[in-house]
Amino acid sequence: MFHLQSLELLHWDYCQRVTMPLDGAIITIAGPNGSGKTTLLDAMRTLLGLECSGGRTYKTYARHANAETAWLRALVDNRPRGRQNSSRPFASSLLYADQVTLVCRIERHGGDWQRRYLMLDGVHEVEAIAARGEKDWMGIEAWRRRLEAAGLTRAIGRVLALEQGQTDRLCELSPRELLRLVFEVFGDQEVLDRYDQARSHQQHLLKEVEQAAHELSHTQAQLSDLANRVTSYQQYQLRLRERERLATEVVPVLQWSEARARTAQGLRDLHRQRLFARADERSLSARRAELHNLFEGSEQAKTRLAEIEQERKQTRAAFDAAREAERPMELLAKREEELRALAAVEADAQELAQRMEDLSGRQHSLRESFTRANDQSKKAQIALEALSGQRLPPPPPEVTRFRRALDDAGIHHHVLADCIDIADESWRAAAEGMLRPSRWVVVLEHSKDEAHAFALASRERYRHYVVAEGEHAPAQVPQDSLLAALKINAKLPAWLLRQLGGIRRVKDTEAGAKVGGEWITPDAYYRDARGGRSLWVEPRDFQFGVSALASRRKALESELARYDGELSRLAKEQAEVERQLKDAQRAAQGHKAAQELGERADEFATCRQRLPALKQARIEASSRMTALEGEHDRALTQHTRSERDYEAAQASLKASEDNVSRTQREHGSRYAELVQAAKASRAARAAFPANWVLASTVQALRNEFENAKQAEIANRHVQAELDNGVWETDPQVQDRHARMSVAVLEQSAQLDDRRASNEMARIAAFNARERYIDVLRATVRRYKKNVQELGELAGVIAVAELPHLDNDDMVLAQAGLQVKFNFDGKGEVGLNDGEASGGQQVLKSLILLVGLMKDDDSAGGFVFIDEPFAHLDVRNIQLVGHFLRSTRAQYLLTTPITHNVEVFEPSEITLVTSKKARGERWAPPIAVLARRAEKSVYD
Numbered sequence: 001m002f003h004l005q006s007l008e009l010l011h012w013d014y015c016q017r018v019t020m021p022l023d024g025a026i027i028t029i030a031g032p033n034g035s036g037k038t039t040l041l042d043a044m045r046t047l048l049g050l051e052c053s054g055g056r057t058y059k060t061y062a063r064h065a066n067a068e069t070a071w072l073r074a075l076v077d078n079r080p081r082g083r084q085n086s087s088r089p090f091a092s093s094l095l096y097a098d099q100v101t102l103v104c105r106i107e108r109h110g111g112d113w114q115r116r117y118l119m120l121d122g123v124h125e126v127e128a129i130a131a132r133g134e135k136d137w138m139g140i141e142a143w144r145r146r147l148e149a150a151g152l153t154r155a156i157g158r159v160l161a162l163e164q165g166q167t168d169r170l171c172e173l174s175p176r177e178l179l180r181l182v183f184e185v186f187g188d189q190e191v192l193d194r195y196d197q198a199r200s201h202q203q204h205l206l207k208e209v210e211q212a213a214h215e216l217s218h219t220q221a222q223l224s225d226l227a228n229r230v231t232s233y234q235q236y237q238l239r240l241r242e243r244e245r246l247a248t249e250v251v252p253v254l255q256w257s258e259a260r261a262r263t264a265q266g267l268r269d270l271h272r273q274r275l276f277a278r279a280d281e282r283s284l285s286a287r288r289a290e291l292h293n294l295f296e297g298s299e300q301a302k303t304r305l306a307e308i309e310q311e312r313k314q315t316r317a318a319f320d321a322a323r324e325a326e327r328p329m330e331l332l333a334k335r336e337e338e339l340r341a342l343a344a345v346e347a348d349a350q351e352l353a354q355r356m357e358d359l360s361g362r363q364h365s366l367r368e369s370f371t372r373a374n375d376q377s378k379k380a381q382i383a384l385e386a387l388s389g390q391r392l393p394p395p396p397p398e399v400t401r402f403r404r405a406l407d408d409a410g411i412h413h414h415v416l417a418d419c420i421d422i423a424d425e426s427w428r429a430a431a432e433g434m435l436r437p438s439r440w441v442v443v444l445e446h447s448k449d450e451a452h453a454f455a456l457a458s459r460e461r462y463r464h465y466v467v468a469e470g471e472h473a474p475a476q477v478p479q480d481s482l483l484a485a486l487k488i489n490a491k492l493p494a495w496l497l498r499q500l501g502g503i504r505r506v507k508d509t510e511a512g513a514k515v516g517g518e519w520i521t522p523d524a525y526y527r528d529a530r531g532g533r534s535l536w537v538e539p540r541d542f543q544f545g546v547s548a549l550a551s552r553r554k555a556l557e558s559e560l561a562r563y564d565g566e567l568s569r570l571a572k573e574q575a576e577v578e579r580q581l582k583d584a585q586r587a588a589q590g591h592k593a594a595q596e597l598g599e600r601a602d603e604f605a606t607c608r609q610r611l612p613a614l615k616q617a618r619i620e621a622s623s624r625m626t627a628l629e630g631e632h633d634r635a636l637t638q639h640t641r642s643e644r645d646y647e648a649a650q651a652s653l654k655a656s657e658d659n660v661s662r663t664q665r666e667h668g669s670r671y672a673e674l675v676q677a678a679k680a681s682r683a684a685r686a687a688f689p690a691n692w693v694l695a696s697t698v699q700a701l702r703n704e705f706e707n708a709k710q711a712e713i714a715n716r717h718v719q720a721e722l723d724n725g726v727w728e729t730d731p732q733v734q735d736r737h738a739r740m741s742v743a744v745l746e747q748s749a750q751l752d753d754r755r756a757s758n759e760m761a762r763i764a765a766f767n768a769r770e771r772y773i774d775v776l777r778a779t780v781r782r783y784k785k786n787v788q789e790l791g792e793l794a795g796v797i798a799v800a801e802l803p804h805l806d807n808d809d810m811v812l813a814q815a816g817l818q819v820k821f822n823f824d825g826k827g828e829v830g831l832n833d834g835e836a837s838g839g840q841q842v843l844k845s846l847i848l849l850v851g852l853m854k855d856d857d858s859a860g861g862f863v864f865i866d867e868p869f870a871h872l873d874v875r876n877i878q879l880v881g882h883f884l885r886s887t888r889a890q891y892l893l894t895t896p897i898t899h900n901v902e903v904f905e906p907s908e909i910t911l912v913t914s915k916k917a918r919g920e921r922w923a924p925p926i927a928v929l930a931r932r933a934e935k936s937v938y939d
Helices: 037-047 058-065 126-130 140-149 154-160 167-172 175-185 188-346 349-386 397-408 425-438 447-460 494-502 509-515 546-588 593-599 601-687 695-705 708-724 732-793 809-814 838-853 874-886
Strands: 004-012 015-021 026-030 069-077 099-109 112-121 413-415 420-422 442-444 486-488 525-528 531-534 797-801 818-822 862-866 890-895 909-912 927-930
Touching: 004 037, 004 058, 015 927, 026 037, 037 058, 037 069, 037 099, 037 890, 058 069, 058 099, 058 112, 069 126, 099 126, 112 140, 167 838, 175 188, 175 732, 175 838, 188 601, 188 695, 188 708, 188 732, 349 546, 397 413, 397 442, 397 447, 420 425, 425 525, 442 447, 509 525, 695 708, 732 797, 732 838, 818 838
Parallel strands: 026 890, 026 909, 862 890
Antiparallel strands: 004 015, 004 069, 069 099, 099 112, 413 442, 420 486, 525 531, 797 818, 909 927
């Protein structure tokens, strides 16, 4: 490494222009605090491309001079360290003179400061340098590389950049920090850092490989998605081809085949119909003769019926005449009986009174019976009139009143009687009996109205159930259940549906006893778990369906007829009783029945004599009338049958004739249609490809689809899949899938290659660092030797323990350099164990520091030490000075003005600085004290 010989400052800080000799081994810069000692060191650091101390920069010092340009110029030694010219420090820069000029120019550019460097062979002044062009000037990085080639390594640069007070604190470093500093100074740490960078690069590559693997997985997922889309596209194309095949081949061919088969079958059927029509034509003549015979029989029956009708009228007239002749005699005979009965009791007033009382009681009883029968007749008449214009039987008044209240409250509802009808009339009695308790159950449309409906039912005292929720009858019910015999058009309570669905219909009680369970007969005999009982309901009380209204009307009409007959009988009996009562009353008043019998004896005798003959005549007339009625009925039946047979034969003949005519017309029309269909079939066959209409092809289509209808269904199914399915319709998806498949294969191959190359690089780096561990061990041994030699020069025993070094990150990170010192035979002390004095601490730090600079192959170099003698006594100052003189390095020391002159004893050159006076622009000149050397420092 080169030595400094002189330094010139121009407009640096408060120095106007200063030139200082530096050609000694130890140069001391002395002066009071704040006089610029560190400023000179920072000038040399700036000239050497290093950072200033204390957070200052070269711009700070350039601004203080208040000039446009500041110059730093130094002369350095470039003499060879051996016999060859190439051993000169600056030979790599093609500088071979014994002295080299180093120049730093700091200029202001647009408010900012820039520094440029120049390296010249020989001695050159600032003015001559300023006149040179810009060609050879260089920047900071190129300058540092030039100096590094001359021996000023980056690690030494970091040592030179140590600030005030740090040079005497190297002994305070930990073993690991000291080992790292050794590696940095000797250039090994940079190699280790490069290995770390290589490992970091490999880890980064590994992350990139992992990222690439993740991207490959993502791409493979996309490829899988594309594969699904390709499958969807292929399925879509298959569906399209299937639809086209069905629409253009399968359906038309099967339709043509079926139409052809229908045409052939139609021709065969037409031939068979023609044969049947010929047989019908041959049978028409026989049927016409039979119709003539039936007509003659009908006319004879009609004539016979007319004759009997005439005889019947005559017999009826004779019966009426006999009845009219008998009636006066019958009344007269009955009058005689009444008079005889009255005559028998009129003599006894008590018996007469009793008879009058009996007749009066019977009259009263008949009147009451007549009144009751009349009232019942009126009720039946009112009920019959109430059914007029009704669709269903009317409900009771309490039901009507409650439903009106629900309607007024806006509650939608219905009753069971309005929504149930009887589907099978043979089971009406059973259904009416079973449903009678549930006729007027109310079912609400909305369950939210339940509370309001219950309140209205409670107010109206409604005795039937109010159901909030209903259900529709199930679509499938047991066919033998009672529910299957009903037609239901609205919701019913769920419990009623379950009950009706569980009741089995049986033909009688014996069948019910065999099957067991819950059943009912057509006569409404019902059996459940509690036993059996009849649920019979009279037809006049039927309620469900329109038929119930007809049953009620028929029952009421029958009742009215019965009541009319009863009223007629009662009126006749009442008239007879009134006549007898009047006779008894007359007898009580003195009119004698015996006297009337005597007076009318001849009349009564004639009546008794004529009445049997008249009765016999009436009986004979009645018998003849009865016989004629029967004969009339038989003649009427015969006439009706003969007319019906004649009309049926006539209609049959007419139908046969019409059928024959229609068959002939239809045969012609059908034959023309079939001929046209045959032509269309041949034309359709000609339009198909020949292989489509082969028998084997058509049979294969039938085996696959059965018929054209199934083919059409399949076509609609395929169309529905195309319309409703999610399909990939982009044909480019296949090309994209193929391209992405190739890309995935390439990406997978590249990933494998990168993994393999990264693993090879990792193994190579590991092996290279394994081999470099020997270099690290040599560096540590070299430093150990330097420390021991420097300790001997200082009169101190210094021993460095070699660390354990291995090719392992953890071992290298934890490795440390243990250095122990023995001062004056007092025992070993460590780097910073607190047992050494202040002077010993400084001496330890200097040994460690100079050990970093010592190089047997390349002597020289320089060190900046800021105030190394601070806080040292005279003895320690002498020891430090002796140590510095014993080394072959160049030292630039700073020290404040002190009363201890021992600090200047080792110095060959002393530079004395002074503070700038207040109000002055420039600092005072630097004084130079040089000691005459006994021999050259380079010897």
